[in-house]
Amino acid sequence: MSAVTDDLIIRAERIVTPDGIRSGEVRVSGGRIRSIEAIGSRGGSAPDAGGVAPRTVVLAEDEVLLPGVVDTHVHVNEPGREHWEGFVTATQAAVAGGVTTIVDMPLNALPPTLDVGALRTKQSVASGRVHVDVGFWGGATPGNIERLAELHRAGVYGFKCFLSDSGVEEFPALTAEGLAAAMREIASFDGLLLVHAEDEAVLEAAPAPHGRDYEAFVASRPGEAERRAVELVVETARATGCRVHIVHVSSAEVLPVLAAARADGVRISAETCPHYLRLAAERVPEGDTRFKCCPPIRDDANRELLxxxxxxxxxxxxxxxxxxxxxxxxxxxxGDFGAAWGGISSLQLALPAVWTEAVARGFGLDDVVRWMSAGPADLVGMDDRGAIEAGRLADFCVFAPDEEFSVDARGLRHKNQVTAYDGSTLRGVVRSTWLRGERIEVDGEPRGSLMERGASR
Ligand SMILES: [Zn+2]
Incomplete structure (x- = not known):
């Protein structure tokens, strides 16, 4: 028998593993999953090899053990715009939402993460204050192409860029030439480029957004803008060999372009967001700017294609x-959609929002875990998490998939308690969140770590 002592056993009727959903006991030692065994196969919680008896946690019948959610697209905004969002509140919202790792976007904080100094500033502001693990993206803008290699070496997981106005002046967009230059540089060290893909020329040709009518806002950012931008990214990735990822795909016009590029061997991946999967343009109330984001929430037919x-x-x-x-x-x-800030706050609600719509379409929790834990972990190369499997970190979400709840924005933990989901009924309640084999509480001690790409863990 192994001399390693398990310090925690979680017993559950349903555990979502890469090989399917099974009953069993997840045995944890030193913050990592050591094994998953059949219930009772070791005679309960007897001590191993003369050690102390492990703590045993038995999930309720209506609970499922999932790996913690990995959310690779979060704008924390601190320092500089901490009145928008900050590391404490964002990671507390993560805990409440079953999210155990976030990766912070390089823009909306001041300074934006465009060089190593800015990265170190963010890390020092976040240090000791985060309730879940936090990694960082860098940014690629017209002024910092020669800084990308050192940012990569300093531990960012990749670089985000825009092809249209980012919404903040300190984070300018790349032109087509700038995109090619950034991709050549990033390919030279085999990094990853994330692209906000909306084509500036298409947006400029579209009617300007103004007023309370949501359809007019959608018309100001047509699907063609996304498609044209993705076509440019595909062409440039093909020419440079750079690995690319399209953030927040909203328009289904993009999908055939993505599929063809992938079939053709272009190194391209993509994400979509809970709001594009749950919400629909037809049901956005007039003047309700809580629903504004870029690219926009589109119609129901588009949603089914996503x-x-x-x-x-x-x-x-x-x-x-x-x-x-x-x-x-x-x-x-x-209530002017042209004037409001574009962005949806949903860190705490992402899992139930997706699950509500997934289960209605016949998907299982194993699908949701693939999309929200394993897939994002894979994007950033965090191969120590994202699945319940021997050797991975004991980061868990205990989820009650059949329980419904009504969203009350005032109960959310992010800083400004506004969300497009306010008042809606969602399915799936996060009962607890676990980091390295310890149950973490929203108001508990911050136990998260700051993550760097390539660091030994
Ligand atoms: Zn974003």
Whole structure:
């Protein structure tokens, strides 16, 4: 018998593993999963090899053990715009939502993460204050191409860029030439480029967004803008060999382009977001700017095509794009979609929002785990998490998939308690969140770690 002592056993009737959903005991030692065994196969919780008896946690009949959610698209905004969102509140919302790892976007904090100094500033602000693990993306803008290699070596997981106005002046977009230059540079060290793919020329030619009519806002950001931008990214990735990822795919016009590129061997992946999968343009109330995001939430027919792309693997993962602002910026009294901040706050609600719609379409929790834990972990190369499997970190979400709840924004833990989901009924309640084999509480001690690409863990 092994001399290693398990310090925790979680027993559950349903454990979502890479090989399917099974009953069993997950045995944890030193914060890692040591084995998954049949219930009772070791005679309960007797001590191993003369050690102390492990603590045994038995899940309720209506609970399922999932790996913690990995959310690779979160805007924390601190330092500089911590009145929008900060490391404490964002990671507390993560705990409440079953999310055990987030990767922070390089823009909306000041300074944006465009060089090693800015990365170190963020890390020092976050240090000791995060309730879940936090990694960082860098940014690629016209001014910092020569800084990308050192940022890569400093531990960012990749680089985000825009092809249209980012919404903040300190994070300018790349031109087509700039995109090619960034991709050549990033390919030279085999890094990863994330692209906000909306084509500036198409957006400029579209009617300007203004007023309270949501359809007019959608018309200002047509699907063609996404498709044209993705076509450019595909061409440039093909020419440079750079690995690329399209963030927050909203328009189904993008899907055939993605599928063809992948079939052709282009190194491209993509994500979509809970709001594109749950919400629909037809049901956005007039003047309700809580629903504004870029690219926009589109119609029901488009939404079903996104679900089909998840089914087919054309879109392999989901991330929240949690992008809060102040309540004043998000909800101007005019209700003008042109004036409001674009961004949906959903870090805490991503899992139930996706599950609610997934189960209605016949998907299982194993699918949701593939999209929200394994897929995102794979994107950033965090091969120590994202699945319940021997050797991985004991990061868990205990989830009650059949229980419904009504969203009350005032109960959410992110900083500005506004969300497009307020008042809606979602299915699936996060009962507890576990990090390294310890149950973590929203108001408990911050136990998260700051993650760096390539660091030994
Ligand atoms: Zn974003």
């Amino acid at each position: 679900w089909a792309a998840l089914r087919d693997g054309v879109i392999p993962m989901i991330a929240s794009d949690h992008s809060p602002s102040t309540i004043e910026a998000k909800m101007p009294p005019s």
